[in-house]
Amino acid sequence: MLPSPIRQFSHLGIVPSKQIFYQLDTAALVEQALRNQEATLTATGALNMQTGKFTGRSPKDRFIVMDQHTAHTVDWGAINQSMDVAIFNKIHQRVAAFISDSDIYARDCQAIADPQYAQHVFVVSTKACQDLFAKNMFIESETITSHPVDWNILVASDLQLEDHLDLGLAHEHCIALDLTRKLILIVGTGYTGEIKKSIFSVLNYILPLKGILSMHCSANVGQDGDTALFFGLSGTGKTTLSNDPERYLIGDDEHGWARDSIFNIEGGCYAKTIGLNPHAEPVIHEAIRFGALLENVTYHPHTRTVDYTDTSLTENTRVSYPLEHVRTYSNSNRAAIPKNIFFLSADAFGVLPPISKLTVEQALYYFINGYTSKVAGTEMGISSPSSTFSACFGAAFMPLHPMHYAELLRTKLAENPDTNVWLVNTGWIAGPYGVGRRIKLSITREIIKAALRGTLGEEGYQQHPIFGLSFPNNCPNIPSKLLDPQALWENTEAYDAMARKLKDLFEENYTKYNTAVAALPLLNSPQAIKTTV
Template sequence: MTESETSPKGNLLQFGKRVHYQLSSEELVRQSLELGQGILNHSGALCVDTGEFTGRSPKDKFIVKDVLTADTVDWGEVNRPISSADFDRLHQKMLVYLEGKEVWVRDAYACADPEYRLNIRVVNETPWANLFCYELFLRPEDEDLLTLEPGWLILQAPGFKANPLMDGTRQSNFTIVDFSRKTILIGGSAYTGEMKKGIFSVLNFLLPQNHGVLSMHCSANEGADGDVALFFGLSGTGKTTLSADASRALIGDDEHGWAAGSVFNFEGGCYAKAIDLNAEREPEIFSAIRPGALLENVVVDQETGLVDFSDTQKTENTRVAYPIHFIDNAKEPSFGAEPSNIFFLTCDAFGILPPISKLDTEQAMYHFISGYTAKVAGTEMGITSPQTTFSACFGRVFLPLHPLKYAGLLGRKLQENPEINVWLVNTGWIGGMYGIGNRISLKYTRALIAAAIRGDLNAVPYTTHPVFKIAMPGSCPGVPSEILDPCNLWSDRAEYDAKAAELAGLFAGHFAQYADAAGEDIKRAAPLIKTR
């Protein structure tokens, strides 16, 4: 479609002086280049800088506290309240700010399963932000726009800055979600991930409460026989890498819903980390960097157009966004059956957890509420030794409801489907902690996951970890048996036991905040606070 003053569903001039509606990706790229807002890399992808913010700003995200949310949202450090009056004031200020601007508007939707579809209208201050929305949200056909019912509105204006003293924000940038008005306001930040995660937070509020659907921060793929695998994991654990398997169809790489009978993608595209990206390790993602893709905050050679994916001078959070059909084996429409296998990925820099272990339902709920991984020396300023990171449900910052709501829903689904296998996979260190041991080979991790999916680990003998009580397989095709029990590779058994007890204590410390409200089933799955 071309420039328009109206859409099939109302006047768009309320948003700006000149409105571009539902432009193609080619038009959005052309306009971005003409406005001097980006350059093309050698393969034709648009490269842009997001400015001051190269990642989300969780402390500047707010939810309007009103009758709808007062007793349902889990208020605290993650979910910060803001008043309806502050929202209204900022909303009006943003509309006034946009009145004289050129803006880009797009109608899209979330949730590939039509039963749970959420319609979205996005208003952007730049064409490349609108390109991001084209890539990441699901795209209605032109004829569908004629009957598209109004849904959620996102106003994204990076050039608009709040006045914290007057507007109730922490600083000049903000993301505010109003569930009653079905509106998300984003100002002061051009980081596009705020839009994507804003809608994710909305779905995390609506789907579990209204439909009994478990909303999940995970990737998903499907085998030739229709079996579905889910991959949960925090940043750096391999969630995107391990789900991008050429032998399996990609359902999605980040956000999904689990309904009765189906797993469905929330999105229409992928937003993959690009740091250290190369064609050998991640060929599917690398080949998706082509015309229509959006690279954020990468370092590009101005003469050759080549990207140095190892360069972190702008940020370690370099990203590439692209429609899911840029992945050759992507499944469209992007949903499948209920999962057969669920993988919780953790980068354990302490070298304590096994490369793979099997969890029962109680352990699955416990490790889901834990959401453990570790940051290692060099990843952030001031980190000189491994630092544990716990994020409930592998996405705490996106959860408006109490984490136990999601863990309880997972437990019920596993009880209703006892044939589902849940695995804890350590993609981090073995043979010692960071600095002593080695990071497990990606080849071995892929082999372990493939074996679990094929059922090769169903008939092998298992032993129980003495501290974490998880079941460790004794053998796996293509993987040396000696690495499957992590203590085998430590030169000092007593040191392993001491570190295992230390890690167990950190798990217990994180879980303490949920202990009073948690059921006995989850508590029974806690690790033992003792050495071997």
């Protein structure tokens, strides 16, 4: 056990009274987690923990401190809720006192693989599993401790703010970010995803100020050095499609696009495991071994073999593991400017083509809309396909106005005109949900492979009559009829009506963001995004 950073604790108001576990390795953390009964050991050697009543993020309980620095830069509203600095200070005192009276797990680690922009992150928690998550998800660095700490994360998952109403909070838990003092408080929730998403949120604030496009996407690179990015909301296949055995994984979820390269922000993967199949997703399945941390999965009866089909605890079952667990990964965590960008949308209306090639203006339009859809049965009250829009495919983590990120994307595409942008429908074809069928993963893989190889649309493209999208006439190994969404419907009039319905939903959502960005304070001489696509 390495010496503890006592000086750093004092700066955080923490006065340790019990044991301090600093920078433990994986084996020691697994041993601690089992000893503390925080988790159980699965048949593959991975840990399995339960996160209690919180099996996902709590976006309505996330706050950012409003001060003289953030008041006019953060895009305040339902996503970025404000918190008074005095309230933050009171919560900080509670958190510091709680951690002081607990066993402490502490870790120095790094966010951002590019050393030019690397951020020193200091994570303090009270559970071995939370420390293992931080070890898996952030970058291990021998040199980062020689630099001052950039961001402190204090995790007090067992602390309940019983006087939350007096603090102006709706619940006894919260996630609070002070962007000026670079301090993050995670209180009352055991969902480990809050740790990584908090850092992603703060980097989405500071990286654009450096001209870097921060992106909620996965990335891989081919043997010829061609980089591909995959954007997509939950359930669209972002993690699955980027984990390609024939390509090297750069990162699973969060990246930055600098002037001449893209870099991973993390050091690990945080994959959904619901319905995980070793044949369809061999890379993820093989990564779940000693050192990996499963969340909220169950076992087959009388075994330690995980039942990935069981949703009794949550449909949001997860696993974190370091990139080294992926048999084909890029150990540099960086790559060249992307040659191909894929926007993944699971269209339950069944009207979008399986793949379309986008112009720059279309790319900005679909980026700012960030579309996928929910289907009947996923939530109470949904009886038909329900459109879901999340600006930039990650609105929940964007402190700035979405147009900042869209304008940065415009700049990147203008600087790199050879970059192709594609819209991929990983959802339904031949009819809407309940009538049509979901496009097979194997077909989507073949289509993306063709796009990566440059063999897609060698017989030309045709234009969608309603969306104006250009989709290919051919794809190797795929029947041409599968590429034309209208041709797969039995009733073309019904198809047109459904397509117009979805197009209207796009336009309605877009009006929220179609703002004259010249009024936004962080952009210099910006060009407003056009509404015609």
